[in-house]
Amino acid sequence: MRTPHIPQTQDGGPLSGLKVIELGQLIAGPFAGKTLGDFGAQVIKVEPPGTGDPLRQWRVVQDGTSVWWQVQSRNKHSVVLDLRTDEGRAEVRRLIDEADVLIENFKPGTLEKWGMGYEALAARNPGLIMLRISGYGQDGPYRDLPGFAVVAEAMGGLRHLMGEPGRPPVRAGVSLGDTLAALHGVIGVLLALQARAKSVSPEAPKGRGQVVDVALYEAVFNCMESLLPEYSAAGVVRQPAGSALPGIAPSNAYRCADGQVVIGGNGDSIYKRLMAAIGRDDLGDAPDLAHNAGRAARVDEIDAAITAWTVQRPVAEVVATLQTVSVPVGRIYTVQDIAEDPHYRARGMIERIVTATGQVLEVPGIVPKLSATPGAIRTLAPGLGETDPPAARRPEQGYSA
Incomplete structure (x- = not known):
């Protein structure tokens, strides 16, 4: 050979x-x-x-x-x-x-x-x-x-x-x-x-x-x-x-009217923009939610608020709205x-x-x-x-x- x-x-x-x-x-x-x-x-x-x-x-x-x-x-x-x-x-x-x-x-x-x-x-x-x-x-x-x-x-x-x-x-x-x-x-x-x-x-x-x-x-x-x-x-x-990221909030997959999206709103300033976009300034301005530790303690409440907003809208609208205010968001490919x-x-x-x-x-x-x-x-x-x-x-x- x-x-x-x-x-x-x-x-x-x-x-x-x-x-x-x-x-x-x-x-x-x-x-x-x-x-x-x-x-x-x-x-x-x-x-x-x-x-x-x-x-x-x-x-x-x-x-x-x-x-x-x-x-x-x-x-x-x-x-x-x-x-x-x-x-x-x-x-x-x-x-x-x-x-x-x-x-x-x-x-x-x-x-x-x-x-x-x-x-x-x-x-x-x-x-x-x-x-x-x-x-x-x-x-x-x-x-x-x-x-x-x-x-x-x-x-x-x-x-x-x-x-x-x-x-x-x-x-x-x-x-x-x-x-x-x-x-x-x-x-x-x-x-x-x-x-x-x-x-x-x-x-x-x-x-x-x-x-x-x-x-x-x-x-x-x-x-x-x-x-x-x-x-x-x-x-x-x-x-x-x-689909959540334990101890880091909010970061999860959320139901929409015609599918799902993932949203990473766990940065302090990003979180405020996200809450403003979904009409929940009360959560965005809450002093105990200004940083991740406080948000992690109330993650179920925050996720419920986001879901209440996303579930009424199609994926394309959710993505377009949050991208406009520089919130990390994406559909699941x-x-x-x-x-x-x-x-x-x-x-x-x-x-x-x-x-x-x-x-x-x-x-x-x-x-x-x-x-x-x-x-x-x-x-x-x-x-x-x-x-x-x-x-x-x-x-x-x-x-x-």
Whole structure:
């Protein structure tokens, strides 16, 4: 077996020249790879023979491939190698020898079992940065347990807070735990690259790499704001509060005549403008409601007053009225609302590409937005084993099959 030839990625983006090997599957590892690829890194995705990454067949499938795949694997190359064979592992090691970053989201210990732990790989490539994403991290008593985003969201404290009081918790309809872990992983890679640049020496011309250890539950827990210090200081166990934001008022979802809106009126001056707009200056001028602590104590009364006003009006009127007086307000978007929203399009958050089969597909744009070195969709998601995927085309550029 010959090491596959991977064409050099065209220069562009702040991570141009960075070579990334992606061994992960499904969501967390590949989302980290996608993000690095969006900003110019050359991402080489290693897939098992036969079916490749299972995400290729998840959810809505058209022309034999998931439309999700077109997003998750854009700006990547695909190499088919069997990591369960000596020959496949040897080829992967050769790819890693020339890489800056390795992404993996196997169960801890899997790569070590194959002789591909960090120490072994770094002995061949001392500058290697290894991003390891797992359910519980690379050590600790739970390291060997299987971990999915659904479990991480529960263990990280998020799931307990989601839903209505007294009812079973609900989940968001997306894998937040995976995505949060991926983003923390990208942050870790960028930090490790900075540290590597500072460690360049004659003995280490590329600098010294390191391991970035990201646990799904920790990525969720890191976003839980004041949950732990409130418990530590006062024994407060925060409980689910439906659509409200506990202890911050008013901030909630409110019924309208034809739907719902969310209103964030919790700033002191914003609160006064909101009360004036709904004709409740008595609440807006009340001295004990001038600051958040007082409003939190009377949140039910304030929410009832807002609902009494919104329920008599359609969503469009509520939004227009409150936007006029600079009160944060918005209707609750479906994906149809997103697709039809002019602000999304003005900001480049909805891109149109032509897939390899000629289908015009709308996909999410690039986040974050850099003024001097922006990211871009440079190549289409590869077919299985496609080392040189076609350049991304926009419908207005035309397409030749």
